[in-house]
Amino acid sequence: MFNIQTHMDYEGQHKAEKFSRFIITLFGIVGLIWGAIIQQFSQTVYILGAGFLLASIITIPPWPIYRRHPLNWQKPRNIELPASSGDEGKKKKK
Helix, strand or coil: CCCCCCCCCHHHHHHHHHHHHHHHHHHHHHHHHHHHHHCCHHHHHHHHHHHHHHHHHHHCCCCHHHCCCCCCCCCCCCCCCCCCCCCCCCCCCC
16 A cells, blocks of 8 residues: 655654754744743743644654665574474483
8 A cells, every 4th residue: 555654763863853952942932032022921832832833743753854864774594493302301310
């Protein structure tokens, strides 16, 4: 059906966290300044909430910009174990 990617690589996680912190900090500062100018703390909360919503939309989904450095996993090795019979594992008493 659809091939929807549901992961981020480590560098993408770091980038998403930086974006999130920047957006929330920016909206918090702007909201605090705007709320102080018009003397309405509720406006500060609304602007900060809008910043949180924007940061969530930008950073929570695994957008392609967060998947540019995938990990190169090693291929599994075939290790053949020796065949064991039931009596080999038991010690014989003399």
